[in-house]
Amino acid sequence: MKIERYRDIVGSHTIDELYILADKLKNKTIQMINSTAVGGGVAEILNRMVPMMNDIGVKTYWDVIRGDEDFFQATKYLHNALHGKESDTPEGMHEVFLQNTKNNIEWLKFNGDIIVIHDPQPIGLVQVKEGVNARWIWRCHIDVSSPQPSAWDFIQPFVEKYDAAVFSAPQFSKPVSIRQFLVAPSIDPLSDKNRELPREFVRAALEKYGLDPARPIVMQVSRYDRLKDPIGVIHAYKMIKDNIDCQLALVGSGASDDPESSEVLKEVQELASDDPDIHIIFLPSGPKVSIETNALQRGATIILQKSLREGFALTISEALWKGKPVIASAVGGIPLQVKHNITGILVHSVEGTASAIRRLLQNRELARKLGLNGREFVRQNFLITRHMRDYLMLFLIVLAGKSGVIEI
Amino acid sequence: MPRQRAKNPFIFKSTTKLVEFTGRKASTLTELLNGIKEVEGSVIFCHTLHFVLRYQFIPEEPRNDFAIWVSETLNELVLGEVLNGIDPTEFNTIRELREKIVQEIEEYLSVSGDSRSAPEGEEFHFLKTNSFIFPTKFTAYTLEDFTSALEQVGEPSIYYHIFESKLIKEQKENDFALWLREELHLPSLAGAVSRFDIFSGSLSDIRHELIGILKKYRRSSIFEKGKQLIARLSGLFRRQ
Numbered sequence: 001m002k003i004e005r006y007r008d009i010v011g012s013h014t015i016d017e018l019y020i021l022a023d024k025l026k027n028k029t030i031q032m033i034n035s036t037a038v039g040g041g042v043a044e045i046l047n048r049m050v051p052m053m054n055d056i057g058v059k060t061y062w063d064v065i066r067g068d069e070d071f072f073q074a075t076k077y078l079h080n081a082l083h084g085k086e087s088d089t090p091e092g093m094h095e096v097f098l099q100n101t102k103n104n105i106e107w108l109k110f111n112g113d114i115i116v117i118h119d120p121q122p123i124g125l126v127q128v129k130e131g132v133n134a135r136w137i138w139r140c141h142i143d144v145s146s147p148q149p150s151a152w153d154f155i156q157p158f159v160e161k162y163d164a165a166v167f168s169a170p171q172f173s174k175p176v177s178i179r180q181f182l183v184a185p186s187i188d189p190l191s192d193k194n195r196e197l198p199r200e201f202v203r204a205a206l207e208k209y210g211l212d213p214a215r216p217i218v219m220q221v222s223r224y225d226r227l228k229d230p231i232g233v234i235h236a237y238k239m240i241k242d243n244i245d246c247q248l249a250l251v252g253s254g255a256s257d258d259p260e261s262s263e264v265l266k267e268v269q270e271l272a273s274d275d276p277d278i279h280i281i282f283l284p285s286g287p288k289v290s291i292e293t294n295a296l297q298r299g300a301t302i303i304l305q306k307s308l309r310e311g312f313a314l315t316i317s318e319a320l321w322k323g324k325p326v327i328a329s330a331v332g333g334i335p336l337q338v339k340h341n342i343t344g345i346l347v348h349s350v351e352g353t354a355s356a357i358r359r360l361l362q363n364r365e366l367a368r369k370l371g372l373n374g375r376e377f378v379r380q381n382f383l384i385t386r387h388m389r390d391y392l393m394l395f396l397i398v399l400a401g402k403s404g405v406i407e408i
Numbered sequence: 409m410p411r412q413r414a415k416n417p418f419i420f421k422s423t424t425k426l427v428e429f430t431g432r433k434a435s436t437l438t439e440l441l442n443g444i445k446e447v448e449g450s451v452i453f454c455h456t457l458h459f460v461l462r463y464q465f466i467p468e469e470p471r472n473d474f475a476i477w478v479s480e481t482l483n484e485l486v487l488g489e490v491l492n493g494i495d496p497t498e499f500n501t502i503r504e505l506r507e508k509i510v511q512e513i514e515e516y517l518s519v520s521g522d523s524r525s526a527p528e529g530e531e532f533h534f535l536k537t538n539s540f541i542f543p544t545k546f547t548a549y550t551l552e553d554f555t556s557a558l559e560q561v562g563e564p565s566i567y568y569h570i571f572e573s574k575l576i577k578e579q580k581e582n583d584f585a586l587w588l589r590e591e592l593h594l595p596s597l598a599g600a601v602s603r604f605d606i607f608s609g610s611l612s613d614i615r616h617e618l619i620g621i622l623k624k625y626r627r628s629s630i631f632e633k634g635k636q637l638i639a640r641l642s643g644l645f646r647r648q
Contacts, residue, residue: 342463408541408542
């Protein structure tokens, strides 16, 4: 992945900045460690970012930890519990986690000057810190604002051993003694999910899923999960449908074998059954899912994210990047992206959502302005080049142990 | 057209920021006020000047995080407007800027009280800015070079020289005006660059406005020189 391909998108000064910062790290090695090479947002970003870091002259490599089935069951529980999901700690979970961590410590080579550990699965590797001449950073990608106390109590001693922690939103930060930084996630404007598409392709995708490109389309893209409130979305749509001609598309993808997802999907289908303008679209997993999601987003008139709880919500960054007016709940990392009446509209209820849909469908100029602002905001704050720049600054700060104004 | 060459070039610098958590947050106006009084200067900087950089594309309001949170989360619209009216570039130090914000909140609290609280999850998080400042590839010795560089530098460079360095270096005017005055000895142009309304548009608009001022000056300067030349030539002809 060549950094120069981004110059026209983000502007020359952004790319020049990356080279200037990278130059200060030219003799340093960065080691990224996570739990999977494919699937999931972290692997997706590392797959693109690691080659780009090397391209700008920062030697970066990436290791993936190993584990048996019990370990990944344990980390799945830990991940969910840190997200706040209530469930009893599985018996032997701590032992399995610690044993697998020990196994990984035995085979991994810790050669980086900076070691970045992504998410909770490999968090325990920091136990070798005393014998390794490196700075350790824990990069937490998940929402740990309301974790199950037992889960947080388990990982906190590990967190405290790091030199710094990184979170995606202010409300995810924790009362720990180490320095904590804000690094928002990002999208890649050249990926299938976000790259420009021909109009005909967009039109064909809409028609493939039964949507009429000539009529307004209100869309929410998210998995069928109660926390994404697809039921609330349908209620909001129904509140305005009698007065305004539009279609509603609920676009979801992912594992169809998740029992909760199937249950929510069934409820959504029942609620939508009396209105042919409500389109429940399930995109099967596979290589085409990204580009089809991209096309559907580009075909939408308004994009909603009426979540009850959210992490960062990269689906919003994606929608904003496509210049779409966004209506979203003021939860999780959403307010970092949606500034009310500037880059979108923030809502707090079904009624507020309905009112915002009506407002934007009737005021196309406002919708256009929000979309334009949103795209610029993403260009400057939520593209992969900004993500890289933040990491480069973070590495320099952690290596130098400085803060405040740093002249280079 | 001015041909002066500066002894010391203008080195266009740029800046990029990394935000750090302080761990402190506020749910009420009083907590916000106490926080503003007690946090380090880089926190005030983060929520005011760094805000300008984050929202560089917005052609008008808002101006700082405090105003947004007070208006939108606490629904204290009057105070929100007052805070939004604070122009960070009017102050020569972060201390003065902080005092002004404190004064406005204290005055409001003494009249209206502190009755509202942010819902859980919507508290104000005090953040601080780590700033990297570095030279770009652009330098200028003459007004012509300066104008040309201004057309090419990134917006963060414009932001740095117009908004940030004035406050960091505790200068009375922005870097551009200072250099035009002290190095090119162009006080009237420096005055114009120092006085124009930097909140009238986005950073991109500011760039266009500045370039407009510089070009207008050059045109008028050429015109003046032309007039002087004609006057001299007329004198010569009359003598002959």
